[in-house]
Amino acid sequence: MSQASKEVEEGSVFAPKFDANGLIVCVTTEAATHEVLMVAYMNELALEKTIETGLAHYWSRSRRSLWRKGETSGQTQKVLALRVDCDQDAVLLEVEVGGDGKACHTGRKSCFYRALGDEGALVFSADGA
């Protein structure tokens, strides 16, 4: 392993790697249960704002704008921990969700409310979450 890789993987310097579009992928989980709520993207500003305020901020690729989660819905995400993966090209948030606790814009707790069934069709989670 090169010295540079070693520093990235085994060092204590936070050096998030943004992609060619200036984005880093973020997996957001419910701190209490580890459940994955959503996957979104951050640019440098969104990451900075998240760290500074303790509230999850993302970059909306479709709207091309900074977005504080829960800004309009009240479903804010209070960040209890911000983790980074081995090669520092993905971050993970452990959050406490405000409002009614839902993270998905469809009104569900998690965006991952469908699983691929044996027949090749998507099956909705029974609890609607």
Add this chain to the structure above:
Amino acid sequence: MSQASKEVEEGSVFAPKFDANGLIVCVTTEAATHEVLMVAYMNELALEKTIETGLAHYWSRSRRSLWRKGETSGQTQKVLALRVDCDQDAVLLEVEVGGDGKACHTGRKSCFYRALGDEGALVFSADGA
């Protein structure tokens, strides 16, 4: 919401959305605990192979090759569920890890073994996992 968006979000047709590079992001979790183990990417072939074999396959962006997780290390990932998010541009695997149960190439269970501390430096998880 347009009819097309509605079908993507509320339909039962699995229609994964690959990005401009032909990739889709995949969050892999330990089925028993929901813990996030890693974030990786799949191309269409990796996704097909994952579904066909029930073992996680990814696309290595650095090596530019298809990669069956655990091929050399024995740390295979048996897929118990494959989920997709609301807009179908991210997948989530719930897996059972083979071998010594480690998913990260650094020898740890999860790739997310460091969290950002109050002083701005990364802090390693106490359990080394």
